Amino acid sequence: MATAIKIEDLWVRYREEExxxxxxxxxxxxxxxxxxxxxPSGCGKTTLCLTxxxxxxxxxxxxxxxxxxxxxxxxLNASPxxxxxxxxxxxxxxEMQLVTTSVYEEVAFPLENFGLPRDEIKRRVKEVLEVxxxxxxxxxxPASLSGGQKQALAIASxxxxxxxxxxxxxxxxxLDPQGTKRVTDLxxxxxxEFETTILAVEHRIEWAVEYVDRILVMSGGxxxxxxxxxxxxxxxxxPEEAGFRPPQVSEIAYKLVRSGVALPTIPIxxxxxxxxxxxxxxxxxxxx
Numbered sequence: 001m002a003t004a005i006k007i008e009d010l011w012v013r014y015r016e017e018e019x020x021x022x023x024x025x026x027x028x029x030x031x032x033x034x035x036x037x038x039x040p041s042g043c044g045k046t047t048l049c050l051t052x053x054x055x056x057x058x059x060x061x062x063x064x065x066x067x068x069x070x071x072x073x074x075x076l077n078a079s080p081x082x083x084x085x086x087x088x089x090x091x092x093x094x095e096m097q098l099v100t101t102s103v104y105e106e107v108a109f110p111l112e113n114f115g116l117p118r119d120e121i122k123r124r125v126k127e128v129l130e131v132x133x134x135x136x137x138x139x140x141x142p143a144s145l146s147g148g149q150k151q152a153l154a155i156a157s158x159x160x161x162x163x164x165x166x167x168x169x170x171x172x173x174x175l176d177p178q179g180t181k182r183v184t185d186l187x188x189x190x191x192x193e194f195e196t197t198i199l200a201v202e203h204r205i206e207w208a209v210e211y212v213d214r215i216l217v218m219s220g221g222x223x224x225x226x227x228x229x230x231x232x233x234x235x236x237x238x239p240e241e242a243g244f245r246p247p248q249v250s251e252i253a254y255k256l257v258r259s260g261v262a263l264p265t266i267p268i269x270x271x272x273x274x275x276x277x278x279x280x281x282x283x284x285x286x287x288x
Contacts, residue, residue: 002071004165004197005029005052010066012047012056021047023221025066031164032195034187034211036202039218040243045201048218049167051076052199054083071164081114087165092173094154095142103129103145104138106153107160114161128156131193132186148179152186159190166190168200172207180207187211203244205229209268217242229268249273 005027012022022044029035037045050056054075057064068076070086091097100106104125111121129135132152137145142153151171158166168187172180184207190196200208215232217225219242225232236254237246245251253266253273261280267273 002031003028003069004031004033004071005199006067006069007048007052008067010048010051010068011064012044012051013063014047015061015063021062021221022051025222027216027223029197029199031071031197032191033213034191034198034200034208036200036205036208036212036215037218038202038205038215038242038244043218043243044221045218046169047221049089049169049199049201052167053087053089054078054080084110084114084161084163086163087167088158088161088163089167089169090151090154090158090171092170094150097154097157098142098150101141102138103134103140103142103153106142107157110157111160124160124162128160131159131189132156133182146179147175148182151175151179151183155183155186155190159194159196162194163196165197165199168198170202170204171200172202172204184208184211205244205247209247219243230265233268234266 007025007027010022010025011020013020025048037048039045047056050060051064051068052070052075056062057076058080064076068074070083073082073086075083075087098106100109107125107128108121111124116124129138132155134149134152134156137149142150145153155166171183175183187198188211191198202208209229212229215227215229216223217232233246233250237250239245247268249267249270249272253263257263263276263280265276267276
């Protein structure tokens with residue numbers, strides 16, 4: 001598996017700030033991985049993502065020390081056109097990225113900026129709208145779409161550029177359960193059909209916990225916890241300290257453990273929790 005993102009000893013400090021927002025951070029993400037980046041507000045998550053994108057220090061001026069590689073590209077010194085071929089970002093509020101008057105034009109717009117032939121633009125627009133489930137809505141105004149559809153359209157507009165990596169900034173924070181499922185299904189489809197590397201910044205975990213390969217937890221500009229979901233949530237996570245909530249079933253399990261109930265493992269999904277709790281009830285019923 002190729003390395004999609006490799007960061008070594010990264011330090012980032014904004015102008016007129018005494019403290020560093022990112023402090024000596026090193027990280028490797030493999031091609032095709034789905035990684036969730038979590039942590040409290042102000043811990044450096046956004047700064048890290050903007051640096052991977054090259055927005056820091058190219059647009060947002062800051063002191064940057066260390067090494068950042070996106071495949072064979074150095075985003076700290078590359079042009080926006082070069083970077084967009086490798087990595088793109090979908091922001092928390094998709095309306096920030098929706099600037100045209102129709103679904104078709106929204107996807108075609110960045111391709112036109114890259115100077116692609118008209119036939120190629122038409123082909124790519126058709127392809128990505130099918131992937132994200134928006135076929136038939138080409139003439140609709142983006143403003144008329146649901147929250148989940150707007151997020152899907154924002155993803156389509158960057159997917160049309162065929163980046164190897166997509167960064168998602170809290171992709172489900174403004175969505176209802178139906179919209180969250182749409183985005184979750186889309187992410188899984190991107191991984192399966194395009195082998196896209198996904199780095200998602202999130203505070204909500206339920207939608208991704210069964211699918212994500214790895215969770216990175218940041219605090220104070222550093223990665224303080226890393227592992228697969230089972231490893232990360234095997235020990236109690238306190239929301240007031242971590243800045244995010246663990247899965248609800250894990251929180252229930254933590255309370256049971258504190259009350260003296262022995263659990264074989266901390267569940268992270270509803271099905272897993274049902275099996276564990278059912279087993280405990282069956283054992284108690286058999287022994288009574």
